[in-house]
Amino acid sequence: MNHHGQTILFGCALLLDDSEASFVWLFKTFLTAMNDRQPVSLITNQDRAIQTAVSQVFPGVRHCINKWHILREGPEKLAHVCQVHPNFQVELYNCINLTETIEEFELSWSSLIEKYNLSAHDWLQSLYSARAQWVPVYFRDSFFAAISLNQGFDGSFFYGYVNQQTTIPMFFRQYERAMENWFEREIEADFDTICTTPVLRTPSPMEKQAADLYTRKIFTKFQEELVETFVYTANRIDGDETISTFRVAKFEDVNKAYMVTLNFPEMRANCSCQMFEYSGILCRHVLTVFTVTNVLTLPSHYILKRWTRNAKSGVGTDERGGELHGQVSLTARYNSLCREAIKYAEDGAIATETYNIAMGALKEGGKKVSVVKKNVAKFAPPGSQASTAAYDDNSSSTLGPDTAPLLWPQQDEITWRFNLNDTGAPAQSVSDLNLPHMAPVSLHRDDSHPDNMVQQVLFFNAISYILCLELKYRILT
Structure with a gap:
């Protein structure tokens, strides 16, 4: 992902098959090409061979499964439930995408299962068993370069360019x-x-600073967070002049609060929503605390170079x-x-x-x-x-429309498998994710630079399918 939040492609490989050995070779080759720079986080499709290869080549990576790939069977598996209970899909969407803590997700899921009497539903139980590898709330503490927690990694780089009839020469x-x-x-x-020049919406020096530093899309997101601080309040509930904890809540919704801890000497803040850890952009809750404590400009360690106008300077x-x-x-x-x-x-x-x-x-x-x-x-x-x-203008070159907040991935977006000769390994079931050694591991290094470079790698399997994979690398300086 580049400094505008756009997906970018770093490499492709032609694979003879989708075996574990092929993916091990692929990951090692790509790692060598990246000067042995280990990834911080990695998103893949649901595939046992990929999972095993990842555990061998990237043992410390924060590995998660693409939730759109996990939920692709939803319309079929839950058709009867959605037909009888029209609100079920919305409630499940909220449970998966809008819960902000693990405890909140667990409570919401249990309530949903009990409300609709789905405790015996095998597919939902398999989803729940693998929750730590695909539900966003379980990896909010890791950097994924996502502007929004609901942002899907749907592998749509080739959307509109290839389909099941695409030949190898045409693919290139x-x-x-x-x-x-x-x-x-x-x-x-x-x-x-x-x-x-972006239009400033507040007299805040911090907004002017962000407008000068960030790219337009990232500034728009930051501006949205900053403007929202006007409807939030922050009350100190604990601490002293060195470290204090604030309770931040929206004016009309005081029951839903966020906890922000601020270290005054280091000017570092941690919020329970963990938005900065996930996206690299400060949340409205931390910005509210900055406002009440008279922090008028962004501390330098909260300005990730990867989101700035100068992101491409000095990177080779x-x-x-x-x-x-x-x-x-x-x-x-x-x-x-x-x-x-x-x-x-x-x-x-x-x-x-x-x-x-x-x-x-x-x-x-x-x-x-x-x-x-x-x-x-x-x-x-x-x-x-x-x-x-001079390409054939009759071929579609338009990109897919902006993805609406949907629970299920649309059928034409699932383009990872192109059965060129009706061969290839079948997709693994969700229950196959329950491998003890595959639990996500958070990667934190005290000596590492906060900036990250996100790289997306797409692999074209000449026999069975195109597999999209995202590798996210940390730039160490």
């Missing part, structure tokens, strides 16, 4: 097309962040930058130039002197491009300049 063409589309999306988000050379050789599509060249131009504009706009130099260089470069363009036009065959980008 569509793969490049998907990559170019996502590069364009990132460039558009970069442009929006750099060239437009852009491999797509510089000279481009061989058959590179027009869109790829355009994207590469746009990225360089944006960085150039950022540096050039710092002062009048840098602006004048940058503008002069652009004009001089423009003249040279015009000369070369005329020479290219004389010798290039008709249509060759854009031929590499």
Whole structure:
């Protein structure tokens, strides 16, 4: 996931089969490519071979199962319940996605099972037995780069590009097309962040600070949390001048409270909602405590570089930058130039002197491009300049619509299995998740940098299916 909260692709591998040995090789190869940088958290589909491989290669990772993959059988398994009890689906959704503590989830689940007399329902019991590996509340203390706890990791990177009839050669063409589309999306988000000014909704210096630091999407989320502080109250219930605990509650809902502990000397706060731990953005509860304790700007350790405008600075050379050789599509060249131009504009706009130099260089470069363009036009065959980008426009290239808050994943979103020749291992049942050695393990390092780089890896299985997997890596500096 990039600094705009957009899914990005870091690599693919062609697998002969979906065996444990194949995934072990794949994980080790990817780990080597990432300079042996261990992941902080990892989300995979429900598959025993993957789980075993993860435990071998990433023994300390916080591993969870994609909840959309877990719930894919819901419409079938619970059809009779939903038909008789129309409110059941909403209540189950709230239980899974809106509970904020483990105790609250356990109480809500028990109440739901008892209310609808489902204690003997085998599928629901298997879900409950594996709850620590897929229910969001069980891993809120780990970083998953999710803007919202309800955000699903539905593997939709190739949504609209491939289907069950996609051949191997066509897959590679569509793969490049998907990559170019996502590069364009990132460039558009970069442009929006750099060239437009967000509307401030409060006189708070903290909001102005966040607007200058965060990308547009992340700032919008932070602004939402900040504005909500106006309807919250914070009361000190324990502590002294060094460490204090505050009870934070909404004005009209005082019975639902959050506990925030603030260490004044270190200016560090911990909230019971654990939003910062999960998403890297401060919650409204901590911001409310900051307000009542006169903390006017964000402490530096609460500004993750991965969510800022400068997230890409200092992380290595852009491999797509510089000279481009061989058959590179027009869109790829355009994207590469746009990225360089944006960085150039950022540096050039710092002062009048840098602006004048940058503008002069652009004009001089423009003249040279015009000369070369005329020479290219004389010798290039008709249509060759854009031929590499000439895909079949009849193929769908649109991305899937924004996912609405649904309990079940929509059928056309479940594109992980493409049965190319009707072979491949069957999906494991939820009950297969109950392996003692596969319990999620929280990874905390006192000497590690708080910033994280999230990487998504998609694997194309040439025999049975496409498997989407997300690896989240911590940048250690």
